[in-house]
Structures are given as structure tokens and as C-alpha cells.
Amino acid sequence: MIGAVLAGGRGKRFGGDKLLFEISGKPLILYTIERLEKADSIDEVVVVASPENADKLKPLGYRVVVDELLVGPIGGVYTALSLGDAFVVAGDMPLLVPEFIDFIVERFKTAKKPACVPRWGNGYLEPLHAAYSSEFREFLEENIKAGQYAINQAIRESDACYIEIESLPEKWRESFFNVNTRKDLGRIGKYRGP
Numbered sequence: 001m002i003g004a005v006l007a008g009g010r011g012k013r014f015g016g017d018k019l020l021f022e023i024s025g026k027p028l029i030l031y032t033i034e035r036l037e038k039a040d041s042i043d044e045v046v047v048v049a050s051p052e053n054a055d056k057l058k059p060l061g062y063r064v065v066v067d068e069l070l071v072g073p074i075g076g077v078y079t080a081l082s083l084g085d086a087f088v089v090a091g092d093m094p095l096l097v098p099e100f101i102d103f104i105v106e107r108f109k110t111a112k113k114p115a116c117v118p119r120w121g122n123g124y125l126e127p128l129h130a131a132y133s134s135e136f137r138e139f140l141e142e143n144i145k146a147g148q149y150a151i152n153q154a155i156r157e158s159d160a161c162y163i164e165i166e167s168l169p170e171k172w173r174e175s176f177f178n179v180n181t182r183k184d185l186g187r188i189g190k191y192r193g194p
């Protein structure tokens, strides 16, 4: 399974170049990529970047595909699925839990649904920590063409399978942590394992 890392955002809340911001000398996106690579179910990591970010991210040495749509995460998922089925994460998720990713991919493979998405008890979805089939791409295309850019709505209108977060080990929830502001950086060191 491809591991797709969305990197087309502008980091407005962070104040620019969020994904290349270095923490202990390493860019934020590399923390995310290295955790994703640790998942046994992931064969190859691909970075889905905006045209603007692509040149800056290529030196990291991972395959980069360009998202020409730039309509938000839905366009990133759409672009990722041109390569086949994919587990999609945001580039700003440095605390990904590899065994949780393997768990979702396993469910995805047995469920044979267009997508497998973690869901909280209140119905909130985690679409940027989810597995998608390449067949889901056409469905996303219809949504995008109709100017409907909310990926959560697209998922809800599909026959997706859901993974109930509250039934899983509590420590896996750290996997959803994402860096949006500079203040969030303080949480990384605190949560990083040995």
C-alpha cells in the first residue's frame, strides 16, 4: 500500500513553511514520513505537494507528485489515488502510530470498501489518517467537479467502513496529533518515545 503524505498546505496558522520547520535539526515532515515508513503495510511513501512546495520537498529524497487542483485535502487525496490504493496522512502528523496504521490497512483490505476512516463517538471523522481505494477517486472527482470540497461529506455519502476510535487502545490516539500552530510544537518532545 502507498503511504501518501499531504503537503499542499500553506501553513497559515503556523506562519509559513511548516512542513520544513526543523525540530532538533529535522524537518517536521520527516518525522511524519519516518513514522509512516515504520508501518509494515506501507511499501512506498509518496509526498503529494502543491507546485510551490514540490521543489522544496524533492531534496528530501521521496517521490513527489504534484497536486494541481489545490482545493484542499480532498484534492490531495484525489491526486494520491492516481497511484493506486493509499493510506493518506497529513504532513504535519509527527506522532503517527505505525501499528495503528497497520490496523486500519488490515481492516481496509478485508472490508473491501471504498475507504476505511477512523471515527470518534460524536461522529467526527479523521479523513487524513485513513485508507482509500483507487475506485474512490471517481467519486471524489464528482464531488470536486460539483464544487463540493468537504472530504468528510464525500466520505459520509460513500459506502465507507468506519473504525471506532474509542474501542481502540487509548495510546493510539496520539497518532492524530497534528501541528497547526507553533505552540503545538511543544507537545512533540513530550510525547516522543525513547
Ligand SMILES: Nc1nc2c(ncn2[C@@H]2O[C@H](COP(=O)(O)OP(=O)(O)OP(=O)(O)O)[C@@H](O)[C@H]2O)c(=O)[nH]1
Residues within 6 Å of the ligand: 006, 007, 008, 009, 010, 011, 012, 013, 014, 018, 048, 049, 050, 067, 069, 070, 071, 072, 073, 075, 076, 077, 089, 090, 091, 092, 128, 178, 179, 180
Ligand atoms: N496536496 C494538498 N495538501 C493539502 C492541501 N491543503 C492542505 N493540505 C495538507 O493537508 C494537511 C492538513 O492541513 P492543515 O493542517 O490545514 O495545514 P495547512 O493547510 O498547511 O495549514 P493552515 O494554512 O494553517 O490551515 C497538511 O499536511 C497540508 O499540507 C491541498 O490543497 N493539497
Ligand SMILES: [Mg+2]
Residues within 6 Å of the ligand: 090, 092, 178, 179, 180
Ligand atoms: Mg493540521
